Amino acid sequence: NAGVMQNPRHLVRRRGQEARLRCSPMKGHSHVYWYRQLPEEGLKFMVYLQKENIIDESGMPKERFSAEFPKEGPSILRIQQVVRGDSAAYFCASSKQENTEAFFGQGTRLTVV
């Protein structure tokens, strides 16, 4: 049973470009969480999704950031018009049931140049 798969592992974007981060949850998991980790900081919650629904996006910046988890395919975290401050590691986690245990992917390290 493959774990949570995130791709790409590393992503470099110029300021103003768009970044798309993908997350395939573990088989049988319908709950997906996205977190951002900045250097020397913990993980900051961004958004929680179930299939086709955004349940909680209280941690998402109001502009430029969006997330989806379609019926078919991976969950996507999209950052439009990236800025240097978006450089961070973005982690996806999935769970079978709400909040009992989250399994994490290896993260996507976004660098904005």
Next chain:
Amino acid sequence: AQSVTQLDSQVPVFEEAPVELRCNYSSSVSVYLFWYVQYPNQGLQLLLKYLSGSTLVKGINGFEAEFNKSQTSFHLRKPSVHISDTAEYFCAVSPRTGNQFYFGTGTSLTVIP
């Protein structure tokens, strides 16, 4: 609202010595408790979790943690550390009726040969 405090940002310890990583939380509701480990450039791996039952929880790699409701703590312990335990450790809570995982800022454990 929930919050997690990991008081020690860095903990150096000699090989084969015992270690305790502290975690305190604040919550107005009952929570589940977790410890995760993150090796360099990797995602987070679950060490152990407390959902209910015995307050002493045993996890992987010889780690254990004790839930203390009165002190709102969930400290992680290992009686004898190895070089391979060098990593970042995150404490997390999740409200039983919620859908988020709240993480502390992490404790960097360095095992000295």
